Amino acid sequence: xxxxxxxxxxxxxxxxxxxxxxxxxxxxxxxxxxxxxxxxxxxxxxxxxxxxxxxxxxxxxxxxxxxxxxxxxxxxxxxxxxxxxxxxxxxxxxxxxxxxxxxxxxxxxxxxxxxxxxxxxxxxxxxxxxxxxxxxxxxxxxxxxxxxxxxxxxxxxxxxxxxxxxxxxxxxxxxxxxxxxxxxxxxxxxxxxxxxxxxxxxxxxxxxxxxxxxxxxxxxxxxxxxxxxxxxxxxxxxxxxxxxxxxxxxxxxxxxxxxxxxxxxxxxxxxxxxxxxxxxxxxxxxxxxxxxxxxxxxxxxxxxxxxxxxxxxxxxxxxxxx
Amino acid sequence: xxxxxxxxxxxxxxxxxxxxxxxxxxxxxxxxxxxxxxxxxxxxxxxxxxxxxxxxxxxxxxxxxxxxxxxxxxxxxxxxxxxxxxxxxxxxxxxxxxxxxxxxxxxxxxxxxxxxxxxxxxxxxxxxxxxxxxxxxxxxxxxxxxxxxxxxxxxxxxxxxxxxxxxxxxxxxxxxxxxxxxxxxxxxxxxxxxxxxxxxxxxxxxxxxxxxxxxxxxxxxxxxxxxxxxxxxxxxxxxxxxxxxxxxxxxxxxxxxxxxxxxxxxxxxxxxxxxxxxxxxxxxxxxxxxxxxxxxxxxxxxxxxxxxxxxxxxxxxxxxxx
Numbered sequence: 001x002x003x004x005x006x007x008x009x010x011x012x013x014x015x016x017x018x019x020x021x022x023x024x025x026x027x028x029x030x031x032x033x034x035x036x037x038x039x040x041x042x043x044x045x046x047x048x049x050x051x052x053x054x055x056x057x058x059x060x061x062x063x064x065x066x067x068x069x070x071x072x073x074x075x076x077x078x079x080x081x082x083x084x085x086x087x088x089x090x091x092x093x094x095x096x097x098x099x100x101x102x103x104x105x106x107x108x109x110x111x112x113x114x115x116x117x118x119x120x121x122x123x124x125x126x127x128x129x130x131x132x133x134x135x136x137x138x139x140x141x142x143x144x145x146x147x148x149x150x151x152x153x154x155x156x157x158x159x160x161x162x163x164x165x166x167x168x169x170x171x172x173x174x175x176x177x178x179x180x181x182x183x184x185x186x187x188x189x190x191x192x193x194x195x196x197x198x199x200x201x202x203x204x205x206x207x208x209x210x211x212x213x214x215x216x217x218x219x220x221x222x223x224x225x226x227x228x229x230x231x232x233x234x235x236x237x238x239x240x241x242x243x244x245x246x247x248x249x250x251x252x253x254x255x256x257x258x259x260x261x262x263x264x265x266x267x268x269x270x271x272x273x274x275x276x277x278x279x280x281x282x283x284x285x286x287x288x289x290x291x292x293x294x295x296x297x298x299x300x301x302x303x304x305x306x307x308x309x310x311x312x313x314x315x316x317x318x319x320x321x322x
Numbered sequence: 323x324x325x326x327x328x329x330x331x332x333x334x335x336x337x338x339x340x341x342x343x344x345x346x347x348x349x350x351x352x353x354x355x356x357x358x359x360x361x362x363x364x365x366x367x368x369x370x371x372x373x374x375x376x377x378x379x380x381x382x383x384x385x386x387x388x389x390x391x392x393x394x395x396x397x398x399x400x401x402x403x404x405x406x407x408x409x410x411x412x413x414x415x416x417x418x419x420x421x422x423x424x425x426x427x428x429x430x431x432x433x434x435x436x437x438x439x440x441x442x443x444x445x446x447x448x449x450x451x452x453x454x455x456x457x458x459x460x461x462x463x464x465x466x467x468x469x470x471x472x473x474x475x476x477x478x479x480x481x482x483x484x485x486x487x488x489x490x491x492x493x494x495x496x497x498x499x500x501x502x503x504x505x506x507x508x509x510x511x512x513x514x515x516x517x518x519x520x521x522x523x524x525x526x527x528x529x530x531x532x533x534x535x536x537x538x539x540x541x542x543x544x545x546x547x548x549x550x551x552x553x554x555x556x557x558x559x560x561x562x563x564x565x566x567x568x569x570x571x572x573x574x575x576x577x578x579x580x581x582x583x584x585x586x587x588x589x590x591x592x593x594x595x596x597x598x599x600x601x602x603x604x605x606x607x608x609x610x611x612x613x614x615x616x617x618x619x620x621x622x623x624x625x626x627x628x629x630x631x632x633x634x635x636x637x638x639x640x641x642x643x644x
Binding site for chain 1: 325326327328329331332333334335338343351352353354355356357360362363364365366367368369372374376381395398399400403404406408410414427432433435436437438439446447448449451452453454484485487488489490491492495498522525546547548549551574578581582584585
C-alpha cells in the first residue's frame with residue numbers, strides 16, 4: 001500500500017445542549033479497587049445530544065468540497081473504516097482519492113456518548129442480534145442464518161460477519177430529532193459540503209439538506225429507509241439515491257425501499273434533482289445493505305465518486321462564474 | 323501546519339465474546355417514520371465486551387515499537403485527539419513524531435459499544451456532571467465551579483471546559499475485568515508495544531502488563547488511581563508513573579495518589595523498574611488530571627517521549643544483540 005500525505009487531521013464535538021439534574025440522592029460508589037468510598041453526586045450540569053466528528057484533510061485535494069459520512073442505525077462511524085475483513089474502507093479510500101473526509105458518530109452512538117440521566121431519554125436502548133444483522137443487512141434470509149448461507153452471489157465478505165456484529169451498538173428509538181439537530185450543527189461547523197448517509201443516516205442526510213440547503217451542496221442517500229415526506233428547499237439541489245441487490249427477497253426491505261422511493265419522489269416534487277443508482281441495474285450484482293463493506297465496495301464508491309465529481313465540477317464552475 | 327506522511331491507517335475490534343439471549347418476548351417497534359411496524363426479536367446471538375482500536379502508522383518510524391493509548395474512566399479514545407480548544411492532541415503529535423499510534427476505546431465506551439441485553443451487566447451507567455469533571459479532573463475546587471475559578475496557575479484551557487464535558491460518556495462500575503481482558507486482546511493483535519494509560523486506563527495498563535509481559539515492553543501510567551497490588555511478572559520491566567499538580571489540594575486526589583504509589587511500590591517489589599515523573603518536581607507547574615489536554619501538553623509529551631526513547635534504544639540494542 002502506498003503512503004498517503006495528510007494536510008491535517010482532528011476531531012471535534014458538535015451540537016448538544018446543557019441539562020441540569022437536581023433532587024437526586026447521592027450514592028457511595030467504588031470506581032475501582034484503588035478508588036472506592038467515593039460520594040457520587042448525580043446533581044449538576046451535563047451536556048447531552050452532541051455529535052462526534054473525526055476528519056482527515058488530504059494534502060492534495062481533488063474535490064472542491066469535503067464529504068461528511070453519516071452511519072446507519074445501530075452502527076457508529078467505524079463502519080466507514082477498515083472493513084471487518086481488513087480491506088480498506090470508504091474513509092481511507094476517500095482520503096487517498098483526495099477528498100477531505102469527515103466521519104460523524106451520531107447522538108447516542110460511539111464517541112458521541114449517550115445520556116444516562118434520570119428523565120432525559122424515553123424508552124430503552126435496543127441491541128441488534130447477529131440474526132437481525134444477517135437479515136436486516138440483507139446478507140441472507142433469517143432462516144438461513146444458522147447455516148450461514150447467504151443469498152446466491154452475495155458480495156458481503158461472509159468470513160467477516162462476526163466482526164460486523166462486533167461493530168454494532170445499541171440504539172434508542174426516540175432520538176431521530178436530536179440526531180438530525182446535531183448533524184445540522186456538524187455541517188454548520190464543516191461548512192459547504194457533500195453529505196453522504198447510510199440507512200438511517202441516509203434519511204438524516206435528506207433532513208439535514210432540507211434544513212441547511214446552502215451548506216449541503218449534494219446529498220447521497222445509501223439505502224435510506226425513508227426520510228422527510230416533504231421538501232420545501234430542495235429546488236435545483238442534487239441528490240443521489242443508491243440501492244443494492246436482493247431488495248425483493250426480503251419483505252421488510254421491499255417495504256423500506258418503497259418508503260425510500262417516496263422520499264426521493266418528495267425531493268423531486270420539491271424541485272430537487274434526484275438520480276437513482278440502482279446497482280443491479282448498473283450491472284453490479286450481489287450488494288447487501290452494507291454496500292460500503294461488500295467485496296465490490298470500491299466499485300460502488302467509484303460510481304458515487306463519478307456522480308460527486310460531476311456535481312463538484314459544475315459547482316466549481318458556478319463558483320468561478322459568480 | 324506541515325503535512326504528515328502516513329504509511330497506513332485503519333481500525334479493528336478486539337476481544338469480546340458471544341452471548342445468547344432466549345425466552346424474551348418480541349416487540350413491535352418503529353425505527354423511524356419510514357421504518358415502523360417492525361417485529362423486534364431480542365432473542366439470538368450477540369457479541370459483547372470487545373474493544374475498538376484505531377491506528378496510524380507514520381511513513382518514517384522513529385520508535386522500534388508502537389504506542390497503544392488507553393483512555394480513562396468516563397472518557398473515550400477521543401481524549402487523545404484534538405484538544406477541546408483545537409490544539410493538536412497526543413495522537414497526532416505522536417504520529418508526527420514518527421510513532422505508530424493505536425488508540426483504544428475500552429469495553430462499554432465509545433465505538434466499543436455497550437451491552438444492552440437483559441441479565442448481562444449489573445448496575446447502571448453513571449454519567450459525570452460538569453461539577454464532578456471540574457473537581458475530579460483537578461481543574462479547581464468544586465466550590466469554585468460556579469465561578470469557574472480554577473486553581474492558581476492551572477494549565478487547563480479553561481475556555482474549553484464545556485467541550486471537555488461534551489467528551490465525557492457514561493460508565494458502569496462493574497466492567498474492570500472485561501476491560502482488562504479486551505485490552506489484553508488488543509496487545510495480542512498489536513504485538514510488542516509500549517502501553518500508555520491515563521487514570522482508570524493507567525491501572526488497566528499495569529494489569530495488562532502483568533498478564534502480557536512479553537508484549538508490553540514498557541508501561542506508562544498517567545495519574546492512575548491504583549492498579550494491581552501485586553506483580554509476579556514485572557522483573558526487569560520498565561514503568562513510568564506520571565503525576566501532575568495540585569494533588570494535595572483535593573482530598574480525593576490525595577487518596578488516589580497514595581493508592582497509585584502503592585501500585586508503583588508493588589511493581590518495584592515484584593522486581594520491576596519504576597520511574598516517577600512528578601511534573602511539579604520537574605518544574606512543570608499547574609497540570610490538571612487531564613495533562614494530555616493542558617496548555618503544556620506537548621512539554622509533558624516531550625518528557626514521556628524522552629523516557630520512551632531511552633527504553634526504545636536499549637530495547638533496540640537488546641534486539642540487535644540477540
